[in-house]
Amino acid sequence: MLVMSFLIVCVNVNSPVDEFKHMKVTFLGTGTCVDTSKAQSCILIEGEETKILVDVGVGAFVRLNDKIDEIDAVLLTHNHLDHNGDLLALLKARWLKGANELLIFGPIGTKAFLDSLFEAYAYLRRKPKFKVSEEREFEIGEFKVRTIPTRHSIVSQAYVIESDGKRIVVSGDTSPFRELMEVECDVLIHEMSLPSGKSEDHTTPENFAEVLPFCKAKVVYLTHMYPHAYEVKDKIVEQLKSVRNDIEFRIAEDLMSFEV
Template sequence: MKITFLGTGVSVPFEKRAQSSILVESEARILVDVGPGALLRLEELGVEPTQIDAVCLTHNHLDHNGDLLNLLKARWLMDGDELEIYAPKGTKNFLESMLNAYPYLRGKLRFRTNEESVFKIGDMKVSTIPTIHSIESRAYIFENALAISGDTRAFPELMSVDCEIMVHELSLPFGFKADFHTTPENLKDCLNYCRAKKIYLTHLYPMTLAQKDKILEFLDFEAIVAEDLMSFEL
């Protein structure tokens, strides 16, 4: 399995980072979130929009799904197959309302929405855990190897899932009062439960990125702040 960060940024442009998106490649090519900028990053990697087999959305905030319609539109124009979209409950209605907003796309975009919490993509087992965010959101666990948090406050149930690598958000800086995002203090409290051998941090707001060195020292764990186009194998 090869994992490539397409977008490690947030809604505020900073350090030329695209918004949330991760490419997971095994037998299938999967996008976990399709934030604004993901399509350009795919082009930089030489991956065509039609070569994506499935999308797993963590939640329907704009910084995580802003390029989804663009991906579907590109696939329509490039004669692509139907795209399988795995996503939290409510996504089917969300996409229906987007087609109401862009009626010229109705009947053109080919996709199927699947809101199950456990499923398979090809032979790959995928499970989900509801996360603690301001709307219906979930983390993805691929083959007990890779966990991707999406947006959430850090919490023990997710941190203790069986995986080798954890990709976790770290939106907010030291001392920030946050109910639906992770701060360094909140993450450190949960790292005792972490079964992954390494954690990649993503979705850092500019004020959090500014504290990067201090945060890594404070966490005292095998942790890396992810950057766009960084990749690793599992």
């Protein structure tokens, strides 16, 4: 009996890899530019070998804790402050800690944006190690990534991130559109900035409901909710459920995690 229990303990200790799914996703920041109780947009995606961030808005830096020098890449959806405001803080900290080169991906204009940051902070020029890419499709470690241009007030893109057959989609800021909803994926992380009405560059329950019939995801996390949207989050979920009762809608909160 004793021998049996010892064996069982050994098996459990030696096989954590079997239990690891393909991607662990943690919302480090789900807030917007006016929130003071949440960090701004930032999602950590961890594979067995690789760690990436999608966006790194203001406040995300303090949520990284001991992972500052473990991040392999930052994927920017667009260059608004609530999505890239802590990028320079991350780069500077990594320089001081002697971290490896950080890969930065973003839409057209991201290279020029980085150049302008180092124009402004001349004392940091050529200190942090990083490489900027505006490629539309790329690989980082075990992650395969492709981008889809989105509908926002400046050039911006969603990310489709895949690892070993599992796939998640991150919308960034956008008004919702059919092509994005039609991507086959396990989880869709979509913005829901506004509580009602029409918008050309953000999501509301009404414009989301129009394209929801095309949604391929079984689980949808809603994030980037302005306070007046967050206040009525339950009502928003009810509205969406009335269109697609087969989808599980979840409200993303800072530090919430899930695995696929």
